[in-house]
Amino acid sequence: MDGTFLNSSHEVGPEFPEIYEELKKRNILFVPASGRQMLGITKYFGDIENEMAFIAENGGYMIYKNEELFADKLGSEYVAEIISTIRNIPGATAVLSGKKKAYYETDNQGFVDYISQFYTGNERVEDLTQALDDSVFKIAVYHPEGSEEHLYPFLKQFEKYDLEVVVSGQYWLDIMNKNINKGNALEKLQKVLNITPEQTMVFGDYMNDIEMLKKAHFSYAMKNAHPSVKEAASFEACSNDNFGVLETIKSYLNNN
Numbered sequence: 001m002d003g004t005f006l007n008s009s010h011e012v013g014p015e016f017p018e019i020y021e022e023l024k025k026r027n028i029l030f031v032p033a034s035g036r037q038m039l040g041i042t043k044y045f046g047d048i049e050n051e052m053a054f055i056a057e058n059g060g061y062m063i064y065k066n067e068e069l070f071a072d073k074l075g076s077e078y079v080a081e082i083i084s085t086i087r088n089i090p091g092a093t094a095v096l097s098g099k100k101k102a103y104y105e106t107d108n109q110g111f112v113d114y115i116s117q118f119y120t121g122n123e124r125v126e127d128l129t130q131a132l133d134d135s136v137f138k139i140a141v142y143h144p145e146g147s148e149e150h151l152y153p154f155l156k157q158f159e160k161y162d163l164e165v166v167v168s169g170q171y172w173l174d175i176m177n178k179n180i181n182k183g184n185a186l187e188k189l190q191k192v193l194n195i196t197p198e199q200t201m202v203f204g205d206y207m208n209d210i211e212m213l214k215k216a217h218f219s220y221a222m223k224n225a226h227p228s229v230k231e232a233a234s235f236e237a238c239s240n241d242n243f244g245v246l247e248t249i250k251s252y253l254n255n256n
Contacts, residue, residue, distance in 0.1 A: 001032055001034040001036055001040075001041060002034070002169065003169065003240050004203050004209070004240055004245060005032065005203070006044075006240065007240055007243065008240065008241055010117060012044055013243035013245075013246045015243070015250065016246060019246055020048065023249070023253075024051070029052070029053060029193070029195075031052065031053045031055060032044075032054055032055070033054075033059075033182045033185070033209075034058075035057065035058045035168045035174055036056060036057075037056060037102055037118065037119045037120065037121065038054060038057070038061055039119075039120040039121050040056075040118045040119055041054050041056055049066070050065055050066050051065065052064075053065070053069075056137075057072075057097055057138055057176075058166070059072075059176075059180050059181045059184055059186075060180050060185075061099070061137055062185050062189065064189065069188065069192060071099065071137075072137055072176070072180050073135045073177075074137060074175075074177055075177070076131065078158065078161055078163065079129065079136065080129040081158075082094075082155070082158055082175060083128045083129050083139070084129065085154065085155065089150070089154050089155075091143050091150065092142070092150070092151060093106050093108070093142045093143075094128060094139055094140070094141050094142075095115060095119065095122075095139070095140045096132065096139055097119070097137050097138050097139070097140055098132060098136045099134055099137070100121065100133075100134045101119075101121040101123050101134065102119035102121065102122040102123075102140075103123055103124075103125050103128060103134075104122065104124055105126065105127060105128045106124075107124070111142070115142070138174050138175060138180075139174070140172060140173070140174050140175075141172065141173045141174075146171060147167050147168075147170065147171055147172050148167045148170075151173040152167055155173060155175065158175060162178040163176065163177060163178060164177065164178055164179070164181060167208070169206050169208075181208065182209060182211060182212035183210075183212040183214055184211065185212075186200070186202070186215045186216075187215050197215055200215065200216035200217065200218065201216055201248075202216035202218065202219050202220065203220045203222065203244070203248070204219075204221060204222070204225065204233070205224060205229060205240065206225070206226050206229060207228055207229065210229060213229070213232050213233050218234070218235065219232070219233045219234045219235065220234075220236060220248060221233035221235075222238075222245075223236060223237065223239040223242075223244060224239040224241070
């Protein structure tokens with residue numbers, strides 16, 4: 001979604017409805033895959049939501065035609081230690097992303113307004129180390145000066161618990177159970193629907209997209225993508241601000 005399908009103003013390209021209808025006629029499934037909360041993805045698709053599949057939480061939660069296909073749960077034994085570490089990183093803020101809502105403990109209203117773009121359902125709690133009445137998919141961590149430099153060096157230690165610690169955006173890092181990623185979620189969906197990698201087209205811009213790119217013959221890095229993503233992809237699409245996903249799909253449809 002962010003940095004790939006949506007432009008920098010978090011807008012869907014104006015040609016999407018027309019392109020989507022053509023995909024539907026050809027029995028091609030359109031699948032948004034994101035580190036976002038499920039509600040933060042589905043809100044963009046309105047009446048067609050019940051026709052689509054969605055991969056949310058970096059692969060931790062997946063639905064198809066409004067039916068749950070997969071839902072992961074992060075072990076609560078790790079949460080308190082990770083949150084305590086995050087509290088000691090200057091400038092870092094944690095969000096627990098759950099099935100019902102996203103949870104945060106900061107009282108910084110600017111941050112709350114910012115994350116509400118991605119986490120439609122959210123709630124402030126006093127202490128993220130305390131048990132929640134919810135299934136938590138991941139710990140998302142934000143740093144305003146950049147996640148790769150200011151978060152990953154301090155949080156990569158939790159890979160020792162067999163957790164995935166992945167830089168998911170310029171300012172975000174996600175911590176999930178091992179083997180939870182968009183690629184494994186896509187592979188599950190491919191098996192359920194009997195779709196091969198040769199029949200799959202994938203687009204991505206950041207490191208949390210790399211596993212997913214490997215599951216498609218037609219793998220595209222956005223022009224604005226991280227260098228490691230461009231290295232992993234077979235092709236390049238124009239930038240998200242030029243709606244490169246839609247332009248590439250449109251070109252494919254016009255030539256096939």
